[in-house]
Amino acid sequence: AVPREIRDGGLALGGTPLQVAARQTLPAAIPAIMTGMILSLSRAIGETAPILVAGAVFSRRADNEPWNLNEAYTAIPIQIFDFVKRPQAEFQVEVASAAILVLMVLLLIMNSAAIIIRNRYSRNG
Numbered sequence: 001a002v003p004r005e006i007r008d009g010g011l012a013l014g015g016t017p018l019q020v021a022a023r024q025t026l027p028a029a030i031p032a033i034m035t036g037m038i039l040s041l042s043r044a045i046g047e048t049a050p051i052l053v054a055g056a057v058f059s060r061r062a063d064n065e066p067w068n069l070n071e072a073y074t075a076i077p078i079q080i081f082d083f084v085k086r087p088q089a090e091f092q093v094e095v096a097s098a099a100i101l102v103l104m105v106l107l108l109i110m111n112s113a114a115i116i117i118r119n120r121y122s123r124n125g
Helices: 004-012 017-046 048-053 076-085 089-120
Strands: none
Touching: 004 017, 017 089, 076 089
16 A cells, blocks of 8 residues: 555645656555565466366367467466376376476466565565
8 A cells, every 4th residue: 555645745746636646656556566466376376276176177179189388278287187187107297296396486486576576665675
């Protein structure tokens, strides 16, 4: 939340409400907005797996080929689910583990970015 004093100060100096919002309020709120967006994306990525387990339906091609990362509607959690379902042991252990590791690193990077942005632009820091 942006302190009300910022808005009041801008208006007291003769700025219009639009100028105050564009030049003072919005720039002061951008770090919090960016942090919220990153955390919401991170949460959406993390909660994709329970949605799949709860019964999300996805289509497969009739020729039963492995999914390609360039296909439409492919996401890392769906790839992991597909790898674990395959009968080949190398998919179940090695490839699925690598995909899970990629997903965890992606989540760690996004959460770290949110923390760095929050700390860099905090009023006390």
